[in-house]
Amino acid sequence: MPRGERPLGPEDTALLRFAGDLRRLRDQAGKPSYRELARRANYSPTALSDAAGGRKLPSLALTLAFVKACEADPAPWTKRWRELAAEHTLPLHPNAPYPGSASFTEHDAKRFFGRECLVEQVVESVRAKPLTVVFGASGSGRTSLLQAGLQPALVDAVVITPAKNPIEDLAEALTGIFENTTKDQLAEEFRQDPDHLRLRLRQHRPGLVLLVDDFERALDADDFITALTRCPHVVLAVRADQRQRCHDKGLCGTEITIEPMSADQLRRAITEPAAKIGATVETAVIARLVADAANQHALPLVQQALVETWRRKRGMTLSLAGFEESGGIEHVVAHAAETFFRTLGEEDRRAARQVFLRLVSVQRNGIARRRTRRFDIDDQLLDLLTKARLVTLTEDGVELTHDAVLHWPKLAEWIDEERENLRTHQQLVTAMELWEASDRDPLALYRGARLRKAKELGEFLTVQERRFVDISTRRETRRSTALIAVMAVLVALVPGTVVYALANERKITAMHDRELASLAISESEALMEQRRPYADKYALVGYKVNPSAEAEKVLRLANAVTRGIPFTGTPKEDADVVVAPRGEMAAVTDEDGTDRMWSLDEDRAVPGKKFAAGHRVVKLAERRAVTRDNAGQEHLWAVNDADDITHLATLPDRFRTLDLSADGSRIVGKVGDAVGVGLPTPDESEHAELFDLSDPRHPRQLPMPVRDPETVALSQDGRELATAVWDAAAGITTVEFWHIGGTFERAAPALPQHVYVRGITYSGDGRWLAVEHSPESVVEVWQRVPSGPLVMRARLDSALRYGARVTFSDDDRVAVVRDNIFEVQRLYTSDRRPDRLVYVVGHGNSTRAVYRPQHGDFLVRSGGQDPELLPYDLDSSRIIKKMCEKDGARLTDSEWVKSFGEVERVEVC
Known part of the structure; x- marks a missing residue:
């Protein structure tokens, strides 16, 4: 007979209340035995009993396993666990390798990594020119660059941060530089003659470099600007959205822009500070952070996530379990957003809600995305949002700092409430852009149902958007007045005919639109077959007149062929x-x-x-x-x-490369005489070799976990290796995953496959894995689950039994090329089947499709023997916008008449 649970006693602490609620959850589930719970949760009965014991806080993974085994919703328990864990985490040790929400200082120079090239670029500019202006978006690390990068790299430098009184701030920063003087004396001296700063530097510190942070705060202080710009060595750090104001002030110097950290730079910023104090960061944590923040201005969020993971470290290791328990960047953002929102009054909360919603667009598929916008916003509110790391100010406008902001529960709720208005608003913004691009052509203004919906947006509209709606309204009024006058005459002459015409107007228009669209699409397809220009223009006409799925497919293809x-x-x-x-x-x-x-x-x-x-x-x-x-x-x-x-x-001799990591850091191949792709060929001399390319002129051999795998693949950062070993007798291929370096260890549970595996492909962020079977060429896509077995999410089959070449985008899409068939599917981290977005025959030609994040499209080879590449964009709205911006959308009058006769022209932009 099983032993009963130890009584909890009075639930007078948060931990005991948590344990008590877990026990009550088990009671509500019918009080299954811990042995039965263990079978459901895949944890031992002892571990599950301890979780509800109240003596210590169980891990998040164990808690959620307990909750799911009791068939309860894990979401509220996740939130509650994190609130409780915050009380039990270790205090931040003074030797923590990351600054968290604070900027790096001069004392942090030894742990400031990832910006070495930028520091060198600025130092070279200082030597060559008197003035260097460094522009960076908010959150790009301008302050850290000055204090931890440039100040230690320069022989003699001082950081100046102007605030309300720039001249006094300048004087205070230089008080220790010039002997026998006070702050007030210097300030008065600079006010009377700004040139005194240059003279003092020339006499006392000719090599001194003035590093001015947050220079945008001082753009209205002319005496401060004059004093600085006459000095021999000055670096100004300016927020990117203030670039035009700097130009207006006549600040002419070398301009350097702080770009977001690349994947490799971010990896160094994560791993090197920990390595400096003998700590390590698990590869899975690095992969998650790089996937979440590479090429984005999200460094403060990364640093805060690392600090929270450091609080939960195992020994001297920042583990994936600790990262998951901290909630990562998403939890950092949610906490910041809740804290920020609680500080606001009721009126400011409404204003903040409007700001958040204006920075969101809802796509046709219902997915919410961030967008960059320029609009009027209270400076104080904008400053608060920026300091909270919820919005980023860039040269192009304001945007949400990270996709994680979209998952903040309050914002997600607002988006659901306003989804229809957001979609309408996005259409309005696109229409405005096209109107501007067409030199404000009256035909591009709103009318009819679209105008009525736009008027209902109310406070969603900015000043410029309201102006567009007003202009559209005035034009609609003039057209309606003219139409009423004409109709009055017609009604008087032929009442029956007019009534009949009005009743059938929509039906006739629909028939006309379908016929015109069909003709335009046929013309586009004919031009594509002949490889002649303007196929995309005709496809756009067909799509605008009748925006069906088929018309959209032809538009995408015509655009790709035209841009080949x-x-x-x-x-x-x-x-x-x-x-x-x-x-x-x-x-x-x-x-x-x-x-x-x-x-x-x-x-x-x-x-x-x-x-x-x-x-x-x-x-x-x-x-x-x-x-x-x-x-x-x-x-x-x-x-x-x-x-x-x-x-x-x-x-090495007889070496045949099987894979090279995307970042070029590792290479794996086989040495032997029978290296090839396909079913295995016995060769006892054949074996696999793995090399580190940190010093590419002298590749360093690393230990290989499997001597002779049939198939191998490297993750894009070169830190993980997948091997597939075929057991012919059992008919099973075992796919295993390894952390690689000076030694190797397992990175995930093995994946048995009851087929021969011909190919393995990692996604860039390591969240997905594609496994190709041979000889059927079926591709299975598996989701990587932290600390758990892989979960199959898609099985991509084809009538064409030919080797598949798989590519992942950075937004959960997978592209597969089989000979001359190119297809793209959208993946889901649920049981929902993948959506086929593209299936095109005649393109691919045995070349892997490549996703281009900088352009948001896939490069795929055109059919036939020509090596031409087609840039395949799946976003039809972006295609139309680019065509209209480049004036490449409108058919000439002669082209229109030649193709469509006397049919009234359709304006596509």
């Missing part, structure tokens, strides 16, 4: 085309059989240098390439850009 990237010059037909991971470069085989590098722009290619004679590119990564020469020997190259390629090293 040809490789002019001498590339041979049916050439190999290998595209870099982010689509900035490609290697294409020339007629002489040697690969040439090409630089890829949005829709054009520029030729660069060739590799050594006879070398063909096997793999292309960021700044790295592997080539194979005519003798079968493989080589490693540095590829900084298309015109800058350098031979680094010759890889």
Whole structure:
């Protein structure tokens, strides 16, 4: 007979109340035994009993397993656990490697990583020019750059932060620099003659560099600006949205922009400070943070998430369990938003709600997205939002700091309440942009039902939007007045005919629209087949007249074909085309059989240098390439850009590359005589080798966890390796995952597959894994679940049994190319089946599609032998906007008449 639970006693602490509620939850579930709960939760009975014991706080994972086993909703328990955990976390040790919400200071220079190139760039500018202006969005790390980057890097420098009285702040910062003087004396001196600062520096500290932070606060202080701009060495750090004001003030110097940290820079900013004090960060934590924050101005959120993870560290390791318990960036944002909202009065809360909603757009599929906008907002409220790290000020306007803000429960609730208004508002903003792009053509104004819906938006509208609606209203009134006059005459003449015409107007218009759309789409398809221009213009007419799913499909394809990237010059037909991971470069085989590098722009290619004679590119990564020469020997190259390629090293004899991580840090391959793709071929001499490319001229061999796997794959950051080993007798392939470095350890539970596995592909953020079966070419997509087994989310099959080439975008889409079929599916982290977004025959041609985050499209090879690449954009609204902005959307009068005769022209922009 099982032993009864230990009584809790009085529930006079939060921990005991938590344990008591867990016990009551079990009672509500029918009081199953702990052995039965263990079977459901996949935890031991002892662990589950301890979770409800009240002696210590169980882990979040254990708590949620207990709750789910009792068939309760885990969401409120997650929130409650985190509130309780906040009381039980360790205090922040003074030696913590991360500053959290504070900026890095001069004392933090030894743990300031990721900005080395930027620091060097500014230092070089200081040596060359008297004035350097550094622009950066809020949250980009301007203060940290000055204090922890530039001040230690310069021989003699001082940081000045102006506030309400810039001259006095300047004098206070320099009081310790100039002997025998006071702050008041210096301030009065600078007010009387700003040139005194330059004279004092020349006499006492000629090499002193003035580093001015938050310079935008002093843009109205002319005496302060005059004093600074006459000095020999000045660096101004300015918020990006104030660039035009700086130009208006005549500040002419070297301009440097602080770009968001790349994945590699962010990885260093995460790992190196911990390494400095002997701590480590688990690869899964790095992958999550890099996926969440790379190429975004979200450094303060990353630092705060790391601090919260540090509080929950295991020994000297920042673990994924600790990161999950802290809630990561999403919890940091939610906490900041709740704290900010509680400080506001009722009126300010309403104003803040409007600001948040104006920075959100709802797509056609119902998904909420961030958007950047310029609109009038109270400066004090904007400052509070910026300090709370909820919005970011960029040169283009205001935007929500991170996607995590969209998941803040209050904002998610507001979005649901206003979803229809948000969708209407997004359409209005797009219409305004098109109106402006068409030189305010009256035909681009709103009318009819769209105008009526826009008027109902009320306080959603900014001043400029309200003006657009007012102009549209006045034009609609004039048109209605004219129409009424005409109708009055017609009614008097032929009453019956007019009534009949009005009753059937919509039906006739619909028939006309369908016929016109069908004709336009047919014309577009014919032009695409003939590879003639203007296919996208006709497709746009068809889509505007009758925006059906088929019309949208043709618009996307016509846009891709029209924007096709040809490789002019001498590339041979049916050439190999290998595209870099982010689509900035490609290697294409020339007629002489040697690969040439090409630089890829949005829709054009520029030729660069060739590799050594006879070398063909096997793999292309960021700044790295592997080539194979005519003798079968493989080589490693540095590829900084298309015109800058350098031979680094010759890889071992008989080595055949199987994978090169996207960041170029690791390479894995096989050594032997029977290396190939497909079903295994026995070869006892064959074995796998793994190399670290930190020093690319001297690749360092790493231990390989499996001697001879059939299939291998590296994660994009090179920190994880997947291996697939085939057991022919059992008919099972075992896919295993390894953290790799000086040693190796398991990164996730093994994945058994009752088929032969031909290919494995990681997503960029490590959240998804694609496994290709052979010979059927079925692709299964699995979701990576922290500290748990993988969960299959999609099975992508095709009538074409040909090798699949899989690519992931950064927004849960997966592209698969099978010979000449290109398809894209949207994935879901639930039981919902994936949505097929694209399925195109005649494009792909055995080349992997590449997602370009900078352009939001996929590069896929066109059909046939031509090596041309097609930029395939799935966002039809973005396609239309770009066409209209470039004046590439409107058919000429002669083209219209030739195709559609006397049919009234349809305005597409």
